[in-house]
Amino acid sequence: MDPFSNAHRPLYEIKANLFKGVAHPVRVRVLEVLSRSPDVSVGDLMTDTGLEASHISQHLSVLRRHHLVVAERRGSQVFYRLAYPQVADLLTVSRVLLMEILETTQQQLESTMNLSDLESPVPAPQLDGARP
C-alpha cells in the first residue's frame, strides 16, 4: 500500500525477497547470459533459451520488479542489461558454493557406494534439495 512501507521492513525480509527474485531456472539463465554479454534483446534471449516470448517476458518483468535488470527500448527491440555489476557477483558466489556442495556430495556418494555390498542401502544424498 504505502510506497514507503517497503523501506521500513526488516532487512532479512527484503533480502529474502531478493533471493526469491533469482530463484527460478529461467531467471538464473537470463541473468547468466546478461552477466556475460550486456545489451541482449528479448529476441536473443528467446533463441538462446528456446522459450516462448510471453514466458520470457514474464520472468523479465519479475527481474525488473526486483531491480536486478534494466530495460532500454531501441527502435522496435528492447535490450536488457544487469542493473548492477554486483548481480553478477551473486551468481558467481552461488556457483562457487554450488561446486563445493556438489563436490562433497559426490564424495559422500562414492563412499556410500563402497559400503553398498556390506550394509543395507543408505538413502542417496540429495544433490539439490528436491524432495524425493
Place this chain on the structure above:
Amino acid sequence: MDPFSNAHRPLYEIKANLFKGVAHPVRVRVLEVLSRSPDVSVGDLMTDTGLEASHISQHLSVLRRHHLVVAERRGSQVFYRLAYPQVADLLTVSRVLLMEILETTQQQLESTMNLSDLESPVPAPQLDGARP
C-alpha cells in the same frame, strides 16, 4: 526417483534450487545468525527469533535438504552450523547488492519527490519487488 538424476540436471536448475533454499525471511535470519556464531542450538534460535519450535524446525529441515547447514546432536540438544563458509559469502554478497539497490532507489525516490509539485505523480519505485 533415480538418485543420479539430480547430477544430470542442468546447472542453472540446481542453482535456482539453491536460491530457493535461501528465499525465505526465517531462513535468511537463521543463516545470518549461524554466520556470526557457530554452534547454535534450536532453542537459541527460538529465543533469537521468537518463533515457535516446529516453525523453525521446518525451515531448518529445508536448509538441511539444501546442504546449507548441518546438525549435530549433543545430549538432548541439537546444534546447527553452516555446512560451508561460502554460505556466509552468499549472504554477504547479497547484502552488498541490496545496499546498492536501496541506495539508488532512495535517490530516485528523492528526485521524484522534487518533481512532485510540477508534474503528475510518478509511481514510486518498489524497493523489494513486492506487488502493489
Place this chain on the structure above:
DNA sequence: TCTTGACTTGCTCAATTCATCCATTCGCTT
C-alpha cells in the same frame, strides 16, 4: 520406567507461484 524437555515430522488448508493462452501496445514500414 515414567516423565520431562528438546526437537522433529505429519497433516490440512490457505496463499503464492508457474505455465499457457489470448489480447494489447509500441515502433516501423509501406
Place this chain on the structure above:
DNA sequence: AAGCGAATGGATGAATTGAGCAAGTCAAGA
C-alpha cells in the same frame, strides 16, 4: 492508416509452498 514484428500484460487452472497444530522421537533425570 493499416499491417507486421517485437514485446508486454492479463487471466485461468495446476502445482508448490507456507503456517499452524497435533502427534511422535530421542536422550537424560527422577
